[in-house]
Amino acid sequence: MKLKTTLCSSICAFLATGVTASAEGLTIWTINYTSDKQVSALTAAEAEFEKLNPGVDVEIVMRGTDEHKTALRVASGSDTGPDIYAYWAGLGLGGEYVQAGMSTDLSSYYESYGWGDRLTGPSLAFSEAFAEGKHGIPFRFSGEVVYYNKGLFEKAGIEGEPETYEDLKAAAVALKEQGIPAFTFGGTVNWHVMRLMDVILETTCGAEKHDALMAMELDWATEPCALEAFTEMKWWTDEHFLKPFMGIDNRQATTLWFGDRAAMMLEGDWHVPTIDENSDMSKYGMFAFPTGTGRLYGFAEYMYISTKSDKADLAAKFLDMFTSDEFQAAHIGAFGALSVNKNVKQGDDALELHKEWLDVFAAADGTFVNGDQAFPLDVTTEYFRVINELASGELEPQAAADAMAAFISTR
Numbered sequence: 001m002k003l004k005t006t007l008c009s010s011i012c013a014f015l016a017t018g019v020t021a022s023a024e025g026l027t028i029w030t031i032n033y034t035s036d037k038q039v040s041a042l043t044a045a046e047a048e049f050e051k052l053n054p055g056v057d058v059e060i061v062m063r064g065t066d067e068h069k070t071a072l073r074v075a076s077g078s079d080t081g082p083d084i085y086a087y088w089a090g091l092g093l094g095g096e097y098v099q100a101g102m103s104t105d106l107s108s109y110y111e112s113y114g115w116g117d118r119l120t121g122p123s124l125a126f127s128e129a130f131a132e133g134k135h136g137i138p139f140r141f142s143g144e145v146v147y148y149n150k151g152l153f154e155k156a157g158i159e160g161e162p163e164t165y166e167d168l169k170a171a172a173v174a175l176k177e178q179g180i181p182a183f184t185f186g187g188t189v190n191w192h193v194m195r196l197m198d199v200i201l202e203t204t205c206g207a208e209k210h211d212a213l214m215a216m217e218l219d220w221a222t223e224p225c226a227l228e229a230f231t232e233m234k235w236w237t238d239e240h241f242l243k244p245f246m247g248i249d250n251r252q253a254t255t256l257w258f259g260d261r262a263a264m265m266l267e268g269d270w271h272v273p274t275i276d277e278n279s280d281m282s283k284y285g286m287f288a289f290p291t292g293t294g295r296l297y298g299f300a301e302y303m304y305i306s307t308k309s310d311k312a313d314l315a316a317k318f319l320d321m322f323t324s325d326e327f328q329a330a331h332i333g334a335f336g337a338l339s340v341n342k343n344v345k346q347g348d349d350a351l352e353l354h355k356e357w358l359d360v361f362a363a364a365d366g367t368f369v370n371g372d373q374a375f376p377l378d379v380t381t382e383y384f385r386v387i388n389e390l391a392s393g394e395l396e397p398q399a400a401a402d403a404m405a406a407f408i409s410t411r
């Protein structure tokens with residue numbers, strides 16, 4: 001198997017991995033997944049496609065999240081790159097490359113392979129959102145919730161899962177009284193701490209105003225719910241984070257969580273296989289962050305065919321196999337609780353927390369996406385900066401709201 005994980009740091013190394021060695025080569029770039037099941041599914045995809053297509057050499061290159069983003073930015077300004085790249089589907093990530101012309105219009109493949117009939121409606125929502133035609137194909141649709149350590153909750157005298165935001169704050173206080181940090185986050189990766197800010201905005205603003213703030217249709221400086229959200233965020237970062245958090249990444253935060261150093265993590269349904277592989281699943285429970293709106297926090301991930309590839313037909317053939325009934329059924333649960341293929345369902349042997357996820361998805365009254373998918377890339381960068389400086393005590397809540405408004409006004 002040629003699936004490889006790399007932490008390349010030089011531009012030359014990034015570009016070298018994008019050059020296919022032969023006319024029958026197919027190169028795919030994606031992130032470095034934490035779960036063995038996810039890695040195994042990608043390894044199996046290499047082997048299966050090569051078996052079905054003798055003479056084809058598939059290479060899946062996995063990198064850390066930020067390294068993957070850097071590699072694609074470099075590739076977008078060059079003549080080389082992967083044939084297929086995996087990316088998050090929102091405006092500020094996958095949508096940026098769609099609008100920049102790096103994504104091939106897949107309309108003809110959707111029609112010839114029948115992908116529109118095969119895939120779930122929510123997962124397809126981004127395929128026509130940012131340009132004419134159809135761009136990318138979903139391979140996962142994920143939700144994000146709070147996972148908690150049952151033993152630490154019991155130690156703090158917390159009975160039952162928080163049903164309201166005030167319940168959650170009370171739980172954090174009870175945990176602190178026992179010397180237990182409520183949450184662990186990794187601050188070296190901007191998007192990890194951002195998750196809490198996103199769900200707090202949904203809580204303080206409600207669905208309509210939250211969407212309007214993300215669409216940059218409301219003034220962050222004068223909208224009271226934005227200031228309230230930054231104030232709440234400061235309360236959490238000051239009082240209820242496992243510290244120091246700005247010097248660790250998301251993986252280290254997860255390791256600390258498994259070590260009972262903090263009670264909760266804000267993670268997605270992809271976290272379930274990681275729990276299964278690293279701990280006793282019966283130790284943990286989960287609940288949707290109690291925003292009060294009923295919307296599920298989550299996003300889709302797509303595979304896109306690069307306009308730099310001269311193997312679009314072969315690439316589309318790979319995507320068809322990857323989303324097929326047979327392949328999705330063989331690897332059900334690897335990338336989340338729900339398959340993007342509407343014909344594939346988890347069985348009675350599903351992991352217990354995946355079974356709970358099915359109820360969470362069923363109960364959701366709509367969705368809202370992560371901030372780095374809702375915003376254009378330049379605004380996302382400022383959003384990260386503001387959150388980080390608030391969390392590290394360099395900005396007060398009103399200054400944070402003012403900074404967001406000032407940046408948006410100059411675009």
